Amino acid sequence: MPTPLSTAAQVAEALHDVADPIEEAKIRNRVADDELVVGVRMGTLFDIAKSAVDLPGTELDALFEHPAYEMRLSAFCVLDFRARRNLTSDERAALARIYLDRHDAISTWDMVDRAAPRVLGWPILIEAVDGAVLDELACAEDPLRRRSAITAPLWFIKKGTSADVERGLAIASALDGDEHPRVRSAVEIYRKHARQRNASRD
Incomplete structure (x- = not known):
């Protein structure tokens, strides 16, 4: 079992220890030119x-x-x-608040996709967080906030009712024709999963 890491410095050291120039080149293709990249394979980073x-x-x-x-x-x-742990509603709400408070730290679509469904979508589904936050995110100037608005409801498809899925589809409709490709692609991802769920229940 890996040794638990208890400081940011230890996390940084662990990431630098597995840095790979090949991975750095791959990552560089999806981040801003001025963004610092270490070069770590995603599976290794998750570990x-x-x-x-x-x-x-x-x-x-x-x-x-x-x-x-x-x-x-x-x-x-x-x-x-x-968020994968057995948490209380208040604990889930606290995680969602951290996500929202730290959204400015999100610089790439994969940060949204990794966390938004469980960290934000789950507490909204159980009404630990007001679902109106999705409408606020959908109206945001930042396209990554708009991506959060439609990616968080993927949890509705996984664990919610048909009405919950429709809530997500309403967000998708609100984002129809969005100017940013990362938002449009997220809308299509949501709709694809919604169709698959509906087809499996017919």
Whole structure:
């Protein structure tokens, strides 16, 4: 079993220890030109983040504030791994609040896709968080917030009722024709999964 990581510095060291120039080149294709990249394979990064799931709040904050892509992605992976635990409604609401408060740290679509369904969608589904936040995100200027608005409801498809799925489809309709390709692709992903669910229940 991997040794638990308890500081942001340990997470950073673990990521740098497995840095790979080939991975760095792959990642560089999907991040901003000025974004710092270490070069870590996604599966390896997930394993490291899982070892850091119990990071204290100040250490998790340090990951969110780090300039490197992998450090911030690790922070959102930590949220996702925490959301997989048996939590109370209040604990789920607290995770969702961290996600929303730290949304400015999201610089790529994969950070959204990794965390939004369980960390935000789950507490909305169980009404631990007001679902109106999805409408607010859908109206945001930042396309990654708009992607969060339609990616979080993927949890509705997984665990919700038909009415919950329709709530997500309403968000998809609100984002029809969005100017940003990462938002449009997320809308299509939601609709595809909604169709598959509906077909499986016919």
